[in-house]
Amino acid sequence: MPQLPFSQACENNKGHILLQLQRLLAQREQVLEIGSGTGQHATWFAAHLPHLRWQPTDMQENLGVLRPRCNEYQGENLLPPLALDVRARPWPIPVLADTLFTANSLHIMPWGAVEELFAELAARAAPETLLVYGPFNYAGRYTSESNARFDQWLAEQSAHSAIRDFEQVDALARAAGFQLREDNAMPANNRLLVWGRD
């Protein structure tokens, strides 16, 4: 069997994120994931949170990476991956999820795409909960030397990629009607940010 697409970072962080999701998503039903990558998060979380229906998505050109692992999933609660570029509004997503989850995507996509993501949320009644995992800067500063090095590496990969300022993302979330509920410190200088709206 050919090896499935694999991310070591994803493998390292999925258990830590799951511990938080078990608490945060106990009363939730459906998650829309943005930028699902290899599908390691989608398949792991769907398997360990069987009360949820998990909708993985990614850009059309990444579906070839995402589908193989999702195709191997044994269970009914992982929906087939959908193509979604957050800039292509309105999003062609047929079902309304109560929760949006995204990991390590805001620092990859251009800032304009981050703005489009929140603009789309502002235009929709759902989701009510927004979970964003990844590195963030606070008050214009890196939270660690390793994040500073990572940001340098990102800049070398793409002029559009950069660790985002928490305050700027929070401002977009507030403009979309969300309030910050939690800012959880996670291993390897990452955060799990939780916004909600009533």
Ligand SMILES: C[S@@+](CC[C@H](N)C(=O)[O-])C[C@H]1O[C@@H](n2cnc3c(N)ncnc32)[C@H](O)[C@@H]1O
């Ligand atoms: C570093 S990977 C993270 C993948 C996975 N979430 C993880 O944590 O391993 C960044 C992901 O963001 C996706 N992405 C980048 N720009 C995007 C956009 N405009 N709309 C949707 N997804 C995007 C990429 O295709 C990629 O899957």
